[in-house]
Amino acid sequence: KQKNNPNQAVNEMSIVESVPKTLNVADIRSHFPIFSYPENSELVYLDSAATTQRPVQVLDAVRKFNEEYNSNIHRAAYKMAEKATAGYECARLQIAQFIGAKHAHEIIFTRGATEAANFVAYGWANKFLKPGDEILVTELEHHSNLVPWQMAAKRAGAKLKFLPFNANGELEYEKLDDLLTTCTRLVAVTHASNVLGTRIDVKRIIDAAHEIGALVLVDGAQHVPHSPVNVQELDADFYIFSGHKMLGPMGIGILYGKEKLLDDMDPVLFGGSMIDDVQYQESTWAELPWKFEAGTQNIPAVIGLGAAIDFLQEIGLENIEKHNDSITNYVLNELAELDFVTVYGPRQNRNAVISFSMQGIHAHDVATFFDNKSIAIRSGHHCAKIVMKKLNVASTARASFYLYNSIEEADRFIEVLKQARGYFAKWI
Ligand code: C6P
Secondary structure, three states: OOOOOOOHHHOOHHHHHHOOOOOHHHHHOOOHHHHHHHHHOEEEEEEEOOOOOHHHHHHHHHHHHHOOOOOOOOOOOOOOHHHHHHHHHHHHHHHHHHHHOOHHHHHEEEEHHHHHHHHHHHHHHHHOOOOOOOOEEEEOOOOOHHHHHHHHHHHHEEEEEEEOEEOOOEEOOOHHHHOOOOOEEEEEOOOOOOOOEEEEOHHHHHHHHHOOOOOEEEEEOOOOOOOOOOOHHHHHEEEOOOOOOHHOOOOEEEEOOOOOHHOOOOOOOOOOOOOEEEOOOOEEEOOOHHHHOOOOOOHHHHHHHHHHHHHHHHHHHHHHHHHHHHHHHHHHHHHOOOOOOEOOOOOOOOOOOOEEEEOOOOOOHHHHHHHHHOOEEEEEEOOOHHHHHHOOOOOEEEOOOOOOOOHHHHHHHHHHHHHHHHHHHHHO
């Protein structure tokens, strides 16, 4: 079932009256075929921080490309390939506008946020990082915005330093002044923690880093799907995120970089499409953005990501943020009543990602119990082992909510949590 205008849903009251609503969840859900698939009739999907579901508009855009104009871009003289090229480049422009970039050529397509971080770690750090230089990361980073910097620091003989978080899950911003030195070349920081939900004041970090001449890479993988972002207002030097966490297809991500920085960087992948000229022993590189896009790209995924952005914009990121905040507050209030649950992360100013432990029960057992009740949550270290070490746990269970989750689903989550307590009681 395809509705034409998801925007109609905005600001309508939903079925549950007790919580302020900004989205009509039932209407939103009707755009997501996965929820009407018979096998998923009971599904409560609470793992959107890992990957989001896709609306029919995105699936259609990908299918249309494959069925109607599948062809390679930038290299053919026939109309169908021109259409594919136009779709691909329009999506780039759309993404540039979506995150407030100055130029479309500052948007580089990658496989995901992970590959985008690695592009900077190889293309920028390999070229500019010297022995004795410093990179500052935070203890909240996902491995994708940590391990590339560990490796880059090792390759260059540079030092990796950490901005800690406190017991509340907030960064200790007051330590920035001490940690940023004249040797700091790059700060790599997440915009929102995928474990604790903490929203980071990246503007404060960017301003402090720029004062001493360091660059800042922001990992927006958990921020872009949930809140508006403007890379120029932030003055971020690099900004990375993944399409599949924002209703788009898998296998597509974005590296945003300021024009001058991308121009100065070396390409990371070499081959077709990224050259200007090729001689027997030497080659020169195409201009931005193509210098970084070697080989045939994931063209349908780019076009699908464009459709995902259309969908998000029709609903409005502000409305999505309000909806997520209201569900998060609701669940946190309910959890606060349960003495057998430990919730990690700040109480306020946080994303709809709720990591928790149940007294005496392993996180994987909790997740399996939920799965048996058709509720999909994640358990494990969430690719953030430093966070786990700091919390002194091996793993947590994690429920994450998005625009298609309802208060009824939140209630079901709480109800099953209570059932789990009863079920496991005999072993505790
Ligand atoms: N976090 C999660 O369940 P990729 O895999 O490249 O699309 O995204 C990596 C990534 C980078 N930064 C942050 C903050 C992330 O949360 C993620 C992906 C998923 O939390 C999978 S581990």
